Amino acid sequence: MAGRNHSAWLLIATTLLFAATATAQQNCSSAKFTSGRSFQSCTTLPVLGASLYWTYHASNATADVAFRAPQSADGWVAWGINTGRFAGMAGSSVFVASQDGNGAVSVLTTYLESTAPSLTNNTLKLAVPAGPAAEYAGGAYTIYVTVALPGNSTVQNTVWQAGPLSKGQIAPHPTSAANLLSAQKLDFLSGGRSTGATKSKLSRRNLRGFHQG
Ligand SMILES: *[C@@H]1O[C@H](CO)[C@@H](O)[C@H](O)[C@H]1NC(C)=O
Ligand SMILES: *[C@@H]1O[C@H](CO)[C@@H](O)[C@H](O)[C@H]1NC(C)=O
Ligand SMILES: *[C@@H]1O[C@H](CO)[C@@H](O)[C@H](O)[C@H]1NC(C)=O
Ligand SMILES: *[C@@H]1O[C@H](CO)[C@@H](O)[C@H](O)[C@H]1NC(C)=O
Numbered sequence: 001m002a003g004r005n006h007s008a009w010l011l012i013a014t015t016l017l018f019a020a021t022a023t024a025q026q027n028c029s030s031a032k033f034t035s036g037r038s039f040q041s042c043t044t045l046p047v048l049g050a051s052l053y054w055t056y057h058a059s060n061a062t063a064d065v066a067f068r069a070p071q072s073a074d075g076w077v078a079w080g081i082n083t084g085r086f087a088g089m090a091g092s093s094v095f096v097a098s099q100d101g102n103g104a105v106s107v108l109t110t111y112l113e114s115t116a117p118s119l120t121n122n123t124l125k126l127a128v129p130a131g132p133a134a135e136y137a138g139g140a141y142t143i144y145v146t147v148a149l150p151g152n153s154t155v156q157n158t159v160w161q162a163g164p165l166s167k168g169q170i171a172p173h174p175t176s177a178a179n180l181l182s183a184q185k186l187d188f189l190s191g192g193r194s195t196g197a198t199k200s201k202l203s204r205r206n207l208r209g210f211h212q213g
Helices: 002-023 196-212
Strands: 041-044 051-057 062-070 075-082 092-099 105-111 130-137 140-148 155-166 183-187
Antiparallel strands (some): 075 092, 075 155
16 A cells, blocks of 8 residues: 555656656746845746745855745745755755734744754754845745855755644645655756656655654
């Protein structure tokens, strides 16, 4: 039974990857940002309707990042970098944008110790030279932040997510296929992303992690 389930997930993963390859060709450079911000590179992320925009500075190994993802006003979105051995939720340093009942947007910057994290603010395991800031417009959050790329490596395991609020608090994200596939290796220098084969293995590992967690 477990084996059959895994096969089904892998098929979904593969299908989504082919879709991702197609959508990645689209022009994301037409996106607009507030305060005159602009970015040199962008990529349409394979799931959750999200996009990532960035400018990499080789001189100091930092990246100015904008993460944009659709979400209802009573939900949260997050983007981050996993500094652990495996790409996935646990071991990620993330920026979580949400808003209160008055539409005031705030960002939680937190290190995820496990798949049941404490969500303690200001616990990141990476340096943040500028930001974060976030805004909500047109049914989408945008998170702006400058990160020092861990280990001075342009290749990072990036993660992103979207989930609901419960009584104004960040509640666990759904465990649909899309929510379990929201991780990928990204080269901030070339814009290159993980291949299909790597990604499939990665998703299976994530899935196993969630079952164990
Ligand atoms: C992408 O969009 C930008 C802004 O609209 C435009 O200047 C650029 O030429 C487009 N690039 C391609 C490859 O279509
Ligand atoms: C990062 O590595 C590059 C290439 O080795 C080097 O030139 C640069 O000084 C390093 N930057 C930092 C912040 O360590
Ligand atoms: C986290 O802490 C920062 C800095 O103290 C603050 O600006 C931000 O609003 C806090 N985030 C939340 C969600 O409380
Ligand atoms: C990193 O380098 C860029 C480009 O030279 C510069 O604009 C930025 O202020 C630098 N950031 C830090 C934290 O030194």
